[in-house]
Amino acid sequence: MNLETITFKNNTLSIIDQQKLPEHFTYWALSDIDDVEKSIKNLHVRGAPAIGIVAAYGLYIHAAQLHQQKQLTDEAFMRGADRLKNVRPTAINLQWAVKQMVNVYQSLRRSGDEKLLSALKKQASSIHKDDKQRCNSIGDYGKNLIHDGFSILTHCNAGILATGGMGTALAPVYKAAEENKSIHVYVDETRPVGQGARLTYWELAQNGVDATLITDNMAASLMQQKKIDLVLVGADRVVKNGDVANKIGTYALAVLAHYHQIPFYVCAPLSTFDNATEKGDEIIIEMRDGREILNHWNINSKLQYKTYNPAFDITPNNLISGIVTEEGIKFNHSNHLNI
DSSP, rough: OOOOOEEEEETEEEOOOSSTTOOOOOOEEEEEHHHHHHHHTTTTSSHHHHHHHHHHHHHHHHHHHHHHHOOOOOHHHHHHHHHHHTTTSOOOOHHHHHHHHHHHHHHHHOOOOOHHHHHHHHHHHHHHHHHHHHHHHHHHHHHGGTTTOOOEOOOOOSSGGGGGSSSSSSHHHHHHHHHHOOOEEEEEEOOOTHHIIIHHHHHHHTTTTOEEEGGGGHHHHHHHOOOOEEEEOSSSSEEEOOOOOEEHHHHHHHHHHHHTTTTTEEOOOOGGGTTTOOSSGSSOOOOOOHHHHHHHHTTGGOOOOOOOOOOEEEEOGGGEEEEEEEEEEEEETTTTEOO
C-alpha cells in the first residue's frame, strides 16, 4: 500500500496523473485553481473522495495566491469555490468538501488573512486525513463479507486511486488480502474510459492481488457459471432512500447479481451520502463528451456519429444488499437507510 494518489508537501499539491496510467506512472503538480479544475474535469484525478480532497487543497492554494496578489476578497474566493463544486455535478463529495472550505472561510474571514489561510490549509489536510481513516474503517467492516476462496467482481475504480486512502470498494479486498485470504478479483474494463482496465487492474497488481480483466459484457457469463461470489462497487452519491449513483454500468451489474442471487454491496463513506435528495431519479447525471466513446474505437469525429455518454447510472435500493460505510454496514428498511 505504498501508493499515494494525492500528496501535499511544502505547499505543493500533486496527483498521480491517471490519464497516463498504466503505461506511465507520473505525478502532476497542480499550481493553481485552473490546474485543479482541469485535473478534475478531464479525469486526471477521479473518484468521488479524491476529487473532493483535491478541490479542498485547490481552494487553499487559490486563497493563498489571491492573498499574495492582494486580491483575497469574498467575491474572488466564492467564485473559485463555485467553479470547483460544479466541475462534476454527480459526485456529492466534491460539493461536500467545497462546502467545508467555504464554512471555514466564512467563519474566519474577518480574523485576518494569515489566520484564515492557516485554517483553510488545516481543513484541507483534515479532509484528506479523515478520508484515509474512513477508507480503513470501510475495509475493516467490508472484509467480513469476503470469505476464503471468494471471487469478487468490481466495476470502475474505487481503490487507492479514487480516494485519499486504500479505497472504498477495494478496501475490503486489501484487508482480506492482508489476512491471507485466498481471493480473486474480476475487473470490469468499464467503458468508455476504461477505469477498470487502466486503473483497477494496475492498482491490484501493484498490491499483489490476483486479478483478471474482463470486458463489461462478460459479467453475466461469469455469474451464470457461478464464478462470482460477491460484487463490490463504490458510489458517487447515496441519496436518502438508499438509491446509488455510480459509474455507468453499475445498474446492469446490480440487476445481474439480483437475478443470480449474488450479494451486491456498495462501499462508500458517509461523506458520499446526500440526505437532502430523496430518490435517485432526482440526481443530476453528468453527461460527457461523446468523443470518449469514439476515441476508444479510433473513430474520427468528422464522421458525425451520434453518441450517448452518461458518466453514471442509478442503482435502486432494492437491488443493493447493503452499503458498507466507516460506521458499519447499512441496510434498507422501508425505503430509508438505517443511518
